[in-house]
Structures are given as structure tokens and as C-alpha cells.
Amino acid sequence: MRTASAASAASSPKIAPPPAAPHTFDKGNLALRLGSAAAFAVFFFTLLYFGERPWAKLTWLALMAVVLVMGVRELCLIARKVGHHPSVFGGALVGGGFLLHFYLSSSAGVIATDPLPLWAVLAGGGMAIHFGALLFSKDPLENALSSQAITWMAALYMGLGTGFMVKLFMLDGTTLANSGARFILALFLIVWLGDTGAYFLGSAVGKHKLAPRVSPKKSWEGALGNVLGNLAGAFIIRTWVCTQWSVVDAIAIALLLGLVGQLGDLAESTWKRSAGVKDSNMGSLGIPGHGGMLDRVDSLVFAAPMLYAYLFFVHGLN
Amino acid sequence: MRTASAASAASSPKIAPPPAAPHTFDKGNLALRLGSAAAFAVFFFTLLYFGERPWAKLTWLALMAVVLVMGVRELCLIARKVGHHPSVFGGALVGGGFLLHFYLSSSAGVIATDPLPLWAVLAGGGMAIHFGALLFSKDPLENALSSQAITWMAALYMGLGTGFMVKLFMLDGTTLANSGARFILALFLIVWLGDTGAYFLGSAVGKHKLAPRVSPKKSWEGALGNVLGNLAGAFIIRTWVCTQWSVVDAIAIALLLGLVGQLGDLAESTWKRSAGVKDSNMGSLGIPGHGGMLDRVDSLVFAAPMLYAYLFFVHGLN
Numbered sequence: 001m002r003t004a005s006a007a008s009a010a011s012s013p014k015i016a017p018p019p020a021a022p023h024t025f026d027k028g029n030l031a032l033r034l035g036s037a038a039a040f041a042v043f044f045f046t047l048l049y050f051g052e053r054p055w056a057k058l059t060w061l062a063l064m065a066v067v068l069v070m071g072v073r074e075l076c077l078i079a080r081k082v083g084h085h086p087s088v089f090g091g092a093l094v095g096g097g098f099l100l101h102f103y104l105s106s107s108a109g110v111i112a113t114d115p116l117p118l119w120a121v122l123a124g125g126g127m128a129i130h131f132g133a134l135l136f137s138k139d140p141l142e143n144a145l146s147s148q149a150i151t152w153m154a155a156l157y158m159g160l161g162t163g164f165m166v167k168l169f170m171l172d173g174t175t176l177a178n179s180g181a182r183f184i185l186a187l188f189l190i191v192w193l194g195d196t197g198a199y200f201l202g203s204a205v206g207k208h209k210l211a212p213r214v215s216p217k218k219s220w221e222g223a224l225g226n227v228l229g230n231l232a233g234a235f236i237i238r239t240w241v242c243t244q245w246s247v248v249d250a251i252a253i254a255l256l257l258g259l260v261g262q263l264g265d266l267a268e269s270t271w272k273r274s275a276g277v278k279d280s281n282m283g284s285l286g287i288p289g290h291g292g293m294l295d296r297v298d299s300l301v302f303a304a305p306m307l308y309a310y311l312f313f314v315h316g317l318n
Numbered sequence: 319m320r321t322a323s324a325a326s327a328a329s330s331p332k333i334a335p336p337p338a339a340p341h342t343f344d345k346g347n348l349a350l351r352l353g354s355a356a357a358f359a360v361f362f363f364t365l366l367y368f369g370e371r372p373w374a375k376l377t378w379l380a381l382m383a384v385v386l387v388m389g390v391r392e393l394c395l396i397a398r399k400v401g402h403h404p405s406v407f408g409g410a411l412v413g414g415g416f417l418l419h420f421y422l423s424s425s426a427g428v429i430a431t432d433p434l435p436l437w438a439v440l441a442g443g444g445m446a447i448h449f450g451a452l453l454f455s456k457d458p459l460e461n462a463l464s465s466q467a468i469t470w471m472a473a474l475y476m477g478l479g480t481g482f483m484v485k486l487f488m489l490d491g492t493t494l495a496n497s498g499a500r501f502i503l504a505l506f507l508i509v510w511l512g513d514t515g516a517y518f519l520g521s522a523v524g525k526h527k528l529a530p531r532v533s534p535k536k537s538w539e540g541a542l543g544n545v546l547g548n549l550a551g552a553f554i555i556r557t558w559v560c561t562q563w564s565v566v567d568a569i570a571i572a573l574l575l576g577l578v579g580q581l582g583d584l585a586e587s588t589w590k591r592s593a594g595v596k597d598s599n600m601g602s603l604g605i606p607g608h609g610g611m612l613d614r615v616d617s618l619v620f621a622a623p624m625l626y627a628y629l630f631f632v633h634g635l636n
Contacts, residue, residue, distance in 0.1 A: 118440075120627060123626075133585075142400075153467035153471075213459065267448040270462045
């Protein structure tokens with residue numbers, strides 16, 4: 001539909017002013033930022049502490065469902081900004097199918113009993129997205145292909161991201177009690193200390209651009225700080241939380257989560273950049289003081305499956 | 319990137335001349351058409367006859383891999399025609415992951431042993447598609463979101479479509495020998511007799527347009543002929559092939575496959591229409607005399623998982 005010239009013409013004004021990097025701190029609303037962070041922290045650690053209670057697992061599932069819907073909505077809004085017509089409902093429905101699969105497949109504690117198989121979510125999801133657009137979409141035909149594809153991608157991105165976080169929360173460890181909560185704490189601490197290390201080292205000595213096209217404020221020094229933060233997080237976890245991890249486990253997990261976390265951050269920046277958006281919530285509903293949901297979870301979405309895969313293939317947990 | 323006015327302006331010339339319906343017979347190359355159909359029939363029935371031999375299962379997997387790559391390529395070409403930059407390699411790679419999962423999960427005859435879990439294909443696929451585009455794509459950023467989404471959709475559409483056909487081929491029935499081959503024969507005969515019934519009844523008495531926007535030559539009379547063809551196919555199968563099916567099984571399978579088959583056909587027409595393409599192979603490499611691969615498999619891609627789901631949930635096969 002769009003000629004190359006039209007594309008470049010339309011895009012040039014977007015590319016000109018480099019948008020802020022996703023993790024730039026907004027000092028304007030620091031109080032609001034700290035307030036909502038504190039509120040989340042209390043809620044978060046309460047759930048982790050009672051991690052083995054069914055109500056805690058259900059509450060975590062509900063929290064992930066909220067994250068899923070907010071993320072799908074933001075991704076669809078970004079796509080609509082550039083003329084596609086993805087379905088927030090379709091994306092949330094199919095993404096919810098993934099989320100429910102991961103909850104049900106481990107709620108019995110046994111992966112073998114699988115009331116909602118992943119293949120059924122995929123087959124049903126394809127029919128829901130493609131047939132739903134065919135039967136109910138009032139949008140013009142021009143973008144049928146890209147709109148249905150973006151609905152699929154939103155469902156996969158947020159459904160798998162939140163689904164693996166549910167899977168991790170519900171994992172039964174072999175040695176330590178309340179293992180699932182320990183793994184979630186590991187995931188968040190390793191990723192968050194990585195973000196923090198990247199921010200401080202990057203803003204202190206950041207010189208060499210990492211990906212100027214995609215995220216102008218990121219530097220290789222920041223990437224190094226990210227890895228150092230990941231390693232610090234992994235060793236803190238190994239010392240006090242997942243004490244069964246070997247030194248090799250801690251290093252491997254830190255490097256793996258650090259790698260996919262940073263790439264995930266860049267990938268999400270690319271999507272925003274392709275739509276000329278700086279803040280994934282686009283100034284609308286977001287997390288008070290923290291902007292968009294996508295900006296908060298872009299690293300976790302890939303770090304969660306990576307941590308689960310390590311625990312599954314290396315430690316034999318499922 | 320595109321304004322509404324620009325979109326409608328760009329699209330109007332495409333929408334004006336209604337393209338031929340996907341299943342219109344091309345009398346020009348009838349000989350070539352019959353020739354390649356005959357060659358496929360010999361190959362197809364040989365594989366079905368030896369369906370329980372490992373080499374036949376491997377050959378079927380290889381055939382499905384060829385179908386997968388051709389379909390992914392066509393879908394990506396259609397998308398590239400309208401300015402997106404999906405990756406044929408990425409789509410074929412991740413689609414191949416789905417295909418391999420379905421082969422490996424049942425090659426042992428037991429679904430429990432799952433060397434390549436579906437969740438791993440999904441998690442790895444997301445990283446391959448999004449990180450691959452980030453690291454290796456030379457395409458402009460404008461379409462990063464839609465291009466990666468269409469790569470995902472191509473992988474899902476063809477990977478699941480061919481994957482479920484491999485799954486069906488390798489199913490072990492409870493009563494009859496060589497059940498997998500019987501199910502594949504059922505799938506193809508029910509869908510093909512549906513297409514045939516739609517063509518003849520549609521061209522004979524077709525009056526009331528079914529979906530003028532999407533596929534102008536389709537009529538409600540054709541849709542009825544499709545269902546009659548599906549029913550005829552299901553009862554032929556019940557009488558001589560899957561003799562364990564009850565009358566209810568035959569009717570339910572015919573109606574379910576007929577419904578998703580026709581919707582799948584329309585969905586694929588929508589994608590072609592959105593790009594102003596008539597033939598999914600776009601005049602390039604296709605099946606001699608039969609045009610594009612997508613046009614041949616658009617019904618099977620959704621009918622296969624539907625048949626598998628029926629056999630799994632109703633007959634308890636897996």
C-alpha cells in the first residue's frame with residue numbers, strides 16, 4: 001500500500017528528534033514514582049511470602065492478567081498509531097489462553113495433566129484471530145494481513161511473557177520450600193539490578209553508542225553495567241534465596257537473563273521507534289509515575305522464559 | 319505512518335477490479351493441472367499405503383516441510399508487496415520448529431515424551447524472530463512491528479497447519495491399523511469434496527453473494543454445495559476408511575471441517591485482497607497448473623487442527 005518514498009517521507013520527521021531511552025528517570029514525578037513502587041513492593045513481597053498458598057497463586061495469576069491486558073492494549077495502540085487495526089480484544093483473549101494454559105498445566109503440580117494443551121490454545125487462537133477479524137472487523141481491508149499478524153504478536157508477546165512468570169511462580173523446587181516465589185524474586189532482582197547498573201554506569205561514563213538507530217541513549221558502558229548488575233543480583237539470590245544454585249548456575253543465569261533482557265528492551269524500543277512513540281503508554285493509562293507497562297516488562301518478557309528454560313533443561317524442574 | 323486518506327487513495331485501484339475467486343478452474347493449462355495432480359496422487363497414496371513405516375512418516379514430514387517453506391515464502395511475498403519486510407528465513411525456521419515438535423512429540427508413539435516442547439518452540443521462536451530482526455535486518459525501521467508480526471504469523475499459520483497434518487499422519491488409532499493415514503485421507507477427501515461441491519453448485523446456481531468484499535465469486539449456494547461435499551466425503555470415509563466412526567462422528571466432522579475450511583479459505587482471500595494479489599504464488603514458483611501453495615492449503619491449515627482436536631477431545635486419541 002505504501003510506496004518507499006511515502007514511507008521515508010512519513011518517517012523522516014519521526015527519526016529526526018531522538019526519543020528518550022525507555023529507562024530515563026523522570027524526576028518530575030519522583031514522589032508518585034516511589035509511591036506506586038512502594039505499593040507494588042508491599043503487594044509483591046506479600047504474594048511471594050505466601051507463594052505456596054492457592055490464593056497467592058490465584059492472585060499472582062490475576063496480577064499477570066492485568067499486566068497482559070495493559071501490555072496488549074499498549075502494543076495495539078502503538079500499531080494503530082501507524083495505520084494497522086489489531087484487535088485488543090482478540091490479543092487479550094488469545095494471550096489469556098496462553099496465560100491460562102500455564103496456570104492450569106502446573107496448578108495440579110504435575111505438567112502431565114494438561115487440561116488446556118498449548119496446541120489447543122494455538123489452534124483456537126488462530127481461528128479466533130483470523131475468523132474473528134473476518135466476521136466482526138469493521139476496519140478497511142487494506143491492513144487485514146498486518147492487523148491480524150500484530151494481534152497474534154501481541155497475544156504471543158504478553159501471553160507468553162506473563163504465562164512463564166505464572167509458570168515460574170508455581171514451580172515446585174526439589175530442595176527448598178516455596179521455590180516458585182524464590183524464582184520470581186530471582187527473575188525480578190536480576191533484571192532490575194541489571195537495569196539499575198545500566199542506568200548508573202551508562203549515565204556516568206556512557207560514551208560509545210550501543211544502538212543509535214533504535215535507542216540513542218543506550219551505550220556499551222551501560223550494557224556492561226547491566227551485566228554487572230545481573231551478576232550482582234544472581235549472587236545475592238544464590239547467597240540468600242536460591243541457595244541450591246552453584247556458582248556456575250548463578251553466572252549462567254545472570255548472563256543469559258542479561259542478554260535476552262537487554263535484547264528484549266531493544267526490540268520493544270524498535271517497535272515504539274517504528275511508530276515514533278517514546279512512552280509505550282503514549283500518555284494514556286499507565287503505571288503512575290512509571291509510564292507504560294511495555295517499558296516495564298520488555299526485559300522480563302524474555303527473561304522469564306529463559307529462566308524457566310534453564311531450570312527445566314539444566315535442573316530438570318517442571 | 320499512513321494517513322487514512324493516503325490508505326484509501328492507495329487502495330481504491332486495488333479494490334476496483336474484483337480478482338478471480340481462488341478456486342476458479344484455469345482451463346488454459348488443464349493438462350498440466352491434471353498431470354501434476356496425478357503425480358501428487360500417486361505419491362500421496364503410496365505414502366498413505368505404507369503409512370506405518372518410519373520411512374513413510376519421514377517422507378510425509380519432508381513433504382510437509384516443502385509445503386511449509388513454499389507457504390511461508392508466498393505469505394512473505396504478499397506482505398512485501400505492500401511494504402512490510404517479514405523474514406522468509408525466520409518464518410520457515412520457527413515454522414519448522416513447530417513442525418519438528420509435532421513430529422518428535424508423536425514419533426515415539428507417546429505424546430508424554432516431548433523432546434522439543436511446544437513452549438520451547440514458542441519462547442525460542444519469539445527470540446529468533448525479534449532478536450534476529452534486531453541484529454540482522456537491514457530493512458528500514460518504519461515497519462519493524464508489522465514485519466516481525468507477519469514473520470510470526472507466517473510461522474504459526476504454516477507451521478501449525480503442516481504440523482497438525484504430521485500429527486494426524488502419525489496418530490495411532492485404537493481399532494484400525496494404519497489409522498494416521500486413514501485420518502489424512504479423511505481430511506483431504508472431506509475438504510476436497512467440499513471444494514468441488516462449492517465449485518459446481520456455486521457455478522451452476524450461485525446467486526446470493528457470500529462475501530463480495532473479500533471474494534466476489536463466492537455465493538451462499540456454493541457454501542451449501544461445500545457442506546454437501548463435506549458430508550458426502552465424511553460418509554464415504556465412514557463406510558470404507560474410518561469404519562469406527564459413528565453417524566454422529568461423520569456429521570460432526572463434516573460440519574466442523576466444512577466450517578473452518580471455508581472460513582480459512584476466506585481468511586486467506588482477505589490477506590491476498592489486502593495486497594491486491596489474485597494468485598498467492600503471484601505468478602512465480604507455484605504448483606504446476608495449480609497456482610499458489612497458499613490457495614491449495616488455505617482450507618487444510620484450519621481443517622487439520624480441527625480434525626485432530628475432534629479425535630483428541632471426543633475419541634481420546636493422542
